[in-house]
Structure formats: structure tokens, C-alpha cells
Amino acid sequence: MKSATPLDPIPLRAQFPALQLKVGGETAVYLDGPGGTQVPQSVIDAMSGYLRHGGSNSGGPFLTSHYTDDITNAARAAMMDFYNARRPAEIVFGQNMTSLNFSLSRALAPTWQPGDEIIVTRLDHDANISPWLLAAQDSGVIVRWLDFEPTDCTLRLDLLPDLLSEKTRLLAITYASNAVGSITDVQRATELAHAAGALVLIDSVHFAPHGLLDVQAIDCDFLLSSSYKYFGPHTGILYGKYELLDSLTAYKVRPASNKAPGKWETGTQSFESLAGVTAAVEYIASIGGETGTRRERLVQAQTRIKAYEMALSQRFLLGATQVAGLRVFGITDVENLENRTPTFAVSLAGMSPKDVATRLGEQGIFVWHGDYYAVAVMERLGVQNEGGLVRIGFVHYNTAEEVDRVIAALANLR
Ligand SMILES: Cc1ncc(COP(=O)(O)O)c(C=O)c1O
Known part of the structure; x- marks a missing residue:
């Protein structure tokens, strides 16, 4: 199979009406994909x-x-x-x-x-x-x-x-x-x-x-x-x-x-x-191009999505090291991004997960907090009684600019 061309999220984003949403004059940042993604016009x-x-x-x-x-x-x-x-x-x-x-x-x-x-x-x-x-x-x-x-x-x-x-x-x-x-x-x-x-x-x-x-x-x-x-x-x-x-x-x-x-x-x-x-x-499948069977295009699409999302993860993890008090749970080694999705559970010292999610939400950055029904994970990490963690989840329609925006917003919260 020929190597996949890098994914450009901009034309894909244009297919999602919900991604145009504005909060306080700024385009909303959907980092709640693990709780449910937005849909393209073709699905509607x-x-x-x-x-x-x-x-x-x-x-x-x-x-x-x-x-x-x-x-x-x-x-x-x-x-x-x-x-x-x-x-x-x-x-x-x-x-x-x-x-x-x-x-x-x-x-x-x-x-x-x-x-x-x-x-x-x-x-x-x-x-x-x-x-x-x-x-x-x-x-x-x-x-x-x-x-x-x-x-x-x-x-x-x-x-x-x-x-x-x-x-x-x-x-x-x-x-x-x-x-x-x-x-x-x-x-x-x-x-x-x-x-x-x-x-x-x-x-x-x-x-x-x-x-x-x-x-x-x-x-x-x-x-x-x-x-x-x-x-x-x-x-x-x-x-x-x-x-x-x-x-x-x-x-x-x-x-x-x-x-x-x-x-x-x-x-x-x-x-x-x-x-x-x-x-x-x-x-x-359309992300995988126009030729081949639907399964072949799905294979190609997921290859492109994976490479793109790994780049988002790397950017997020590097940015996260610059935010005082921010702790990222899960795989943080940028050499090991193959083995994680771009979904990050984080805590910010001195603020409850609910407060972090609420403050980000006010800025139009949508993230979940709590346990997201991963109760056993939170119990094992010992954070269940502290309100769980904040979940920042990227999918392929998120951009590098959105990664930077959430990192900047987290840095400014404290
Ligand atoms: C990993 C995982 N499994 C299962 C579920 C439950 O899926 P559903 O809402 O379709 O019942 C979710 C929903 O968040 C999930 O993230």
C-alpha cells in the first residue's frame, strides 16, 4: 500500500456544522469526543x-x-x-x-x-x-x-x-x-x-x-x-x-x-x-481517498487518522510539561504514542476537576470531568473521592491550534 498523505483537518472540519459554534465570539473547541463526537452534514x-x-x-x-x-x-x-x-x-x-x-x-x-x-x-x-x-x-x-x-x-x-x-x-x-x-x-x-x-x-x-x-x-x-x-x-x-x-x-x-x-x-x-x-x-472511508473498496479506504483512513492524532498527542504532551501543576495520567512518553489514543485524563493542582472543566467551558473549551463511568480506573488511581479527573479528548477534526488553546487556557487558570 502506498504511504498515506498527511491528514488536513480543515476541509474535514468544514463538513461538520456543529464545529462552527461560537462561544463568547470564539469558535468552540470540542475536546469531548470520548463522550460523543459531532456529525458531518452527510450523516445529518x-x-x-x-x-x-x-x-x-x-x-x-x-x-x-x-x-x-x-x-x-x-x-x-x-x-x-x-x-x-x-x-x-x-x-x-x-x-x-x-x-x-x-x-x-x-x-x-x-x-x-x-x-x-x-x-x-x-x-x-x-x-x-x-x-x-x-x-x-x-x-x-x-x-x-x-x-x-x-x-x-x-x-x-x-x-x-x-x-x-x-x-x-x-x-x-x-x-x-x-x-x-x-x-x-x-x-x-x-x-x-x-x-x-x-x-x-x-x-x-x-x-x-x-x-x-x-x-x-x-x-x-x-x-x-x-x-x-x-x-x-x-x-x-x-x-x-x-x-x-x-x-x-x-x-x-x-x-x-x-x-x-x-x-x-x-x-x-x-x-x-x-x-x-x-x-x-x-x-x-472518505478520509482514505476515493479509490479501492470501502474496507480498503477505511484501512487507509485509519492510518491517516492515527498519524495525525499522534502528532496532536505529542503537541499536547509537550505543551502539558509547561503548565505548572498539571499532571497527565496514562502514557506520557512521546516515543510510545502508538499505544494510546489522544485522550488525556489530567489534574490541575489546587483546583477540582469540576472547576477546571467549568472554567474551560466558560471559555468555549468543552471537556468532561469526573469518572465518565470509568469507575474502576478512578478507584485504582485513588482519585474517585476527589471528583475524578478532567478528560481532554482529541479526535481527527481537532487542530494543533486547539491543542495550543487548551494548553494556554490551563496555564492561565491558576
Ligand atoms: C469505553 C466505553 N465503553 C462503553 C461505553 C458505553 O457506550 P454506550 O453509551 O453506547 O452505552 C462508553 C461510553 O462512554 C465508553 O466510552
Whole structure:
């Protein structure tokens, strides 16, 4: 493959109406991507286009229902490319990642015996912890915790072999932390867990806007993400190996399909959102150029996005060293940016995370504070009782100037 040309955010930003927002006369700085990204005009058009066209529920013998089925099939094909799944039936849509994970946990729990074990990690968002804690409680299953290294917030995969045994049924693991940005070697984790006979479920919600997903290369059994974290609407998307989706018993209503993916898609889908999901995948693919298959363009796009975001991370980390009292959690070594997303959890000495976020917000710089549901991360770092941390998250539509603006604003806060 030819080497990717550097990404220029300016023409891409022009596609996002929300990025024009002004606060106090200055253009707003969206550093809240890990909590949800903005959407390009093409996504807005796709969603409103569906509603304008005249839709219907699925499966009817008339035009608008056929149209709805076409929209659904297109979204499944788009997500198949996005995940590199083998077949459309491996793609399941749902309300959001959390709801899909609860469905899955309710389906897997009855396959476990009392005394079996599952593994969750302290680096995960609670949406990939609580469903498993509750399922374990229901089934009398023992929960083992995989820790992370508090100095750089990387997952201790070296401890995984000792946690795994022939009793392990599931490893629920994050691809990247939504709090501190550390990326996990999920392929290695999957190899280890499979060697012990356990299933592997990956939360890729935070990773998805920052890198290429490839479920076949990882060989995971399940993987989840949410389109609103990567320039699309509020819809969750589950990948599952077909044999598993087909054989597991889903909680479903009697008339619903007995086959995957239909048996997992409870109720009526948000079809306008599915139109938006396709447009979001197309938007990302467009960053990879105009030639090649959509999957090839996605590969190229994520290469460009990764290189661009690493440059933003480097600029942020170098700037952060100049701000008195600013502490950055997670990987701070600029030689190791490959292994993190441009998501930074920080604290500023003498100010609460809430005050920092509020003061930045007043200046039109949007950042989150608290735990962002990464409760286990905050507890492990010992900051949960201090109001958590401030999260500064970049995506590819952020610019070097925005990095400088947040650094300057932080320096001026104290
Ligand atoms: C890493 C991670 N996992 C899971 C979730 C939950 O996703 P959803 O809002 O789609 O339920 C989030 C949301 O912030 C997240 O960042």
C-alpha cells in the first residue's frame, strides 16, 4: 500500500456544522469526543433523508418497508466493512453499547455453572464491567479482576495467564480506555484467553474513532462499539461470531426471528439512525481517498487518522510539561504514542476537576470531568473521592491550534 498523505483537518472540519459554534465570539473547541463526537452534514442528511422519504417498519410487502429494509441492509454492510466481519448476520444493532452488552450477558450467564470464572478489567468503562458482575452474581460465577499499571495506566496483560484457567468462561476487555487512552493488545489477550478455552468480548467504543478494527485478525468472539463515538448517531453495534450468535439463546419476544441477527435486535430499530451509521462509515472511508473498496479506504483512513492524532498527542504532551501543576495520567512518553489514543485524563493542582472543566467551558473549551463511568480506573488511581479527573479528548477534526488553546487556557487558570 502506498504511504498515506498527511491528514488536513480543515476541509474535514468544514463538513461538520456543529464545529462552527461560537462561544463568547470564539469558535468552540470540542475536546469531548470520548463522550460523543459531532456529525458531518452527510450523516445529518442521511438521517433526515430517511425520515423525509417515508419509512415503515421492516418486512412489509410495500415500497416504504422495502426502503427501510434497504437502509438496514446497507448499515449492516457498512458495519461489516468497519469491523471486517465475515457476513452481515454477524452485525447486530441496538440502542447503545450498554444495552447490547446487557443482552449478551443475560444470554451467556445461563451457559455458566456455579464455580466457573470470568475476567473483567480495571481499565474498562463500567458498561463492560457491571453487566458481567451482575451476570456472575446470577449464576454463582467467580469474578477475577485484571489490573492495570497505575504509573502509565496500561493493562497488565502479563498477569492474564495466571488469572486464566480451564474454569474461565469469558474475558471482557477494553480495546482502549475511555479515561486515560491506553490501548490494549487485544489480539494477544484473545490468544491467551482462547488457549484457556474462554470466550473473548471486546469493548471497542473508545478505540473505534482512533484506529482500525479487524475482528478477523483479533479473532475475538464479540466486539461492541457505538456509532456516536465515531461521527454517527446514537446506535450501538455488536459483532459476534455467527455460530455463537446463532446458538446462544437471546431474550426475545415470540414473534421475533429465531435467527441471528434478528433474534438479538429487540423491538423496532431506529432506522433513521441506521441510515446515519452508513453515512458515518462512508465519511470515515472518505478520509482514505476515493479509490479501492470501502474496507480498503477505511484501512487507509485509519492510518491517516492515527498519524495525525499522534502528532496532536505529542503537541499536547509537550505543551502539558509547561503548565505548572498539571499532571497527565496514562502514557506520557512521546516515543510510545502508538499505544494510546489522544485522550488525556489530567489534574490541575489546587483546583477540582469540576472547576477546571467549568472554567474551560466558560471559555468555549468543552471537556468532561469526573469518572465518565470509568469507575474502576478512578478507584485504582485513588482519585474517585476527589471528583475524578478532567478528560481532554482529541479526535481527527481537532487542530494543533486547539491543542495550543487548551494548553494556554490551563496555564492561565491558576
Ligand atoms: C469505553 C466505553 N465503553 C462503553 C461505553 C458505553 O457506550 P454506550 O453509551 O453506547 O452505552 C462508553 C461510553 O462512554 C465508553 O466510552
